[in-house]
Amino acid sequence: MTTLHPEFVEYIPRELEEGILYISMKYKTAGHKCPCGCGNLVFTPLSPADWQLSYDGYGVTLTPSIGNWNYDCKSHYWIVNNKVRYASRWNDFEIDMVKKKELRDKKQYFKKRRKRNFRNWIYKILSLSCFV
Ligand SMILES: [Zn+2]
Incomplete structure (x- = not known):
């Protein structure tokens, strides 16, 4: 079984070593070399x-799974x-489904965030008007 050792860094280096999961908290991203040996770099925001x-002090867990369907x-x-x-290999149909779902989830997340920002803005305006 392949092991990826976590390494906390400020910047993800240009050259990634195999078997290391580089984690930059500052830039909220992690990077590693695809463990299949193809040499592709995989970045996970x-x-x-x-x-x-x-991270429990020893082991790092990333969720959800990583699907490198853009690579060969x-x-x-x-x-x-x-x-x-x-995990099981994706077939084209599954890849398509997952891509669509991810897009949907992302859109929903940003929609929620926009709504929250708008609400905060309204609260701000309301609380300001109380002092007038
Ligand atoms: Zn690979």
Whole structure:
């Protein structure tokens, strides 16, 4: 089983070493070399709409799974406690479904956020007008 050791860095380096999961809290992103050996670099932005990272002092877990369907290898795996756990390979239909779902989730997330910002703005205006 492939292991990815977490390394907390300020910047993700240009050259990534195999077997290391680079994590930049500052830029809210993680990067690693595809564990299948194809050499492609995989970057996972960390946010509620992208990937969530948990670190217990030893092991790092990334959710949801990572699907490299834009690469030839099309590998699909989970990173659980520093271990790469391969999931089933995607077929074209599944890739299509997941891509659509992700787009939908993302749109929803940003829509919610916009709504929240708008609400905060209204509250601000209302609370300001109280002092007038
Ligand atoms: Zn690969």
